[in-house]
Amino acid sequence: MARREPGQLEQAVLGIVASFGPDVAVPVAQVQARLPGSPAYTTVMTTMARLADKGALTRIRDGRAYRYRLSAPTGSIDDAMAARRMRQLLSDGADRAGVLARFVAELDPDEERLLADLLRREAGR
DSSP states (O other): OOOOOOOHHHHHHHHHHHHTOTTOOEEHHHHHHHSTTOOOHHHHHHHHHHHHHHTSEEEEEETTEEEEEESSOGGGHHHHHHHHHHHHHHTSSSOHHHHHHHHHHTSOHHHHHHHHHHHHHHHTO
């Protein structure tokens, strides 16, 4: 199943959040104020919550509301979203060992080496 590309509103939101800098958590109202076409606050809020659920944004509680920042550098957002989806698939109650074994079995040799290198690097931390 192919992942859909972010829509225009999602792309605009990501661009605005990115414009504040990598470590700045932005409230929905500030993003809404910069969006063209004056979308409703609830539309922007829902879009940002969905981007957080997808792994593109990190949600930070601020009183009764949330602030959002990029979950990864701009060029790595797609990677963060793919990693979140992979994690969700592993958590769906399936046989995790079986799913991981099947995943590894379907890797080509270069991908296997890359995965082994990444696992070694993580184990060394």
